[in-house]
Amino acid sequence: TKGLSTRRSFIRRMWGLAGAIASLELLWAGSGFLRAGKSMESDARKRLVTAGKVADFRPGDVFPFRNGQFYLVRYSNGGFLAVSLKCSHLGCSVIWDESKQSFNCPCHASSFDKQGMVVNPPAPRPLDVYPVVIEGGMVKVDTHQPMKRKAFDPSQITFA
Numbered sequence: 789t790k791g792l793s794t795r796r797s798f799i800r801r802m803w804g805l806a807g808a809i810a811s812l813e814l815l816w817a818g819s820g821f822l823r824a825g826k827s828m829e830s831d832a833r834k835r836l837v838t839a840g841k842v843a844d845f846r847p848g849d850v851f852p853f854r855n856g857q858f859y860l861v862r863y864s865n866g867g868f869l870a871v872s873l874k875c876s877h878l879g880c881s882v883i884w885d886e887s888k889q890s891f892n893c894p895c896h897a898s899s900f901d902k903q904g905m906v907v908n909p910p911a912p913r914p915l916d917v918y919p920v921v922i923e924g925g926m927v928k929v930d931t932h933q934p935m936k937r938k939a940f941d942p943s944q945i946t947f948a
């Protein structure tokens with residue numbers, strides 16, 4: 789009988805252990821769920837860069853946002869376009885030349901016009917753009933994913 793009771797208490801202990809492991813797993817899964825929710829939220833917040841007030845951007849000018857990896861262009865008609873800083877050739881940072889009204893790449897001399905269209909190769913396609921959102925008088929740029937394009941289209945411009 790001693791052997792039997794030892795085995796019983798062993799089985800009871802095993803059940804206890806299994807229960808503890810199951811609860812730990814549940815806790816872990818639950819906290820993972822919370823962690824995922826939190827990081828998704830902060831990702832969404834992180835990728836939306838607030839450029840400034842609509843009124844701060846004079847029509848006709850180009851504003852660099854080097855940390856956000858884009859130039860915010862405000863056209864004379866008041867519309868906004870956020871063009872990627874990265875050259876579509878091999879990814880060097882393009883530089884805005886006010887006097888020539890073009891984005892120039894220092895690496896292999898590609899250049900792009902104010903809409904980001906190729907003026908000089910070897911760049912194979914226009915500069916990518918980022919979606920612009922205007923909320924409560926503020927210009928925000930969604931830097932999550934640059935959008936590739938073949939040509940300029942007025943629908944790419946956002947108005948306040």
Ligand code: FES
Nearest residue numbers: 875877878893896
């Ligand atoms: Fe810009 Fe080559 S990376 S021209």
